[in-house]
Amino acid sequence: MRRADRLFQIVQLIRGRRLTTAEFLAQRLEVSIRTVYRDVAALQQQGVPIDGEAGVGYRMRVGFELPPLMFSAEEAQSLVAAVRLAQPQLDAVLEQRAEEALSKILAVLPGTARAAAESLTVYALQRGLDEATRARLTQLRQATESRNKLRLSYLDLNEQTTSRVVRPLACFFWGPVWTFSAWCELREDFRSFRVDRVQQLEVMDERFRDEPGKTLADLQRLDSAREDWA
Known part of the structure; x- marks a missing residue:
């Protein structure tokens, strides 16, 4: 890859993420981390508004735009x-x-x-989501974005129904099944729920803020630690 192309890709990757580490860029571009450091420094010197530093991560300053792109x-x-x-x-x-x-x-x-x-001959022939799951998924996604707590009635795998108040953090697709991860105030811990097992769902007016130990980043760190331990 030419250096000019690599610099363009770095700009595209950074502007498309909230925070981009040098390690991520190096893996995607198949170069060394030192090369990424040099390239980012060169872009900054040329006036590209990249904030951040080596060892922390980079983000594009708000308002930066590139000309429209053309796709192959x-x-x-x-x-x-x-x-x-x-x-x-x-x-x-x-x-x-x-x-x-x-x-x-x-x-x-x-x-x-x-x-x-x-004319692409690639299609998805599997059945889509049922309407109830679609509606709940919309509520879950919007509540995650607006940071509204949820009150839900949930049927677990033991066919037991519980009522909970949760802080929705993210939705995940696992082939035929959607789940969402949340901080459960009943269990005082992270929990994952299958969307199709949610029997009732109410978006509460109460909103939540990030608290140490209760965020999506905390959950991801726990999952990463479990994988490393395994």
Whole structure:
């Protein structure tokens, strides 16, 4: 990869994430961490507003924009495939937004790239989510974004129903099943719940703030530690 191309990829990767470490960039670009440090420093010297430092991580300053990008035929096909495969498993709002975004991308492609994308013979034939799960997934995703607590009635794997108040942290797709992770105020610990086993769901007016030991980052660190121990 030419250095100019690598610098462009670094900008794209950093602007697409909240915080990007040098280790992540090195793995994605297949270069050394020292090379990443030099490239980021060069971009900063050229006026690209990258905040952060080596050993911590980088983020793009708010307001930085690049000119519109053009996709190759293969990249356009990848986007079409991703939307087709994901749509049956998304909630109704995200499904519609994905279709709208894809339409906007296809509309500005050159004729050959657009034809290649639209003629892609890759489809998702599995059944999508039932309407009840779709509705709950929308509520869960929106509550996670707005940081509203949830009151739910949940049927566990032992067929026992419990009522809980939780702080939703993230939703995860496991093939045919959606789960969400939360801080459970009943158990005073992290818990994962299957969306299709939620019997009743109420988005509460009460909002929550990050507290040490109760955040998604804390959960991810625990999961990483368990994997290392195993």
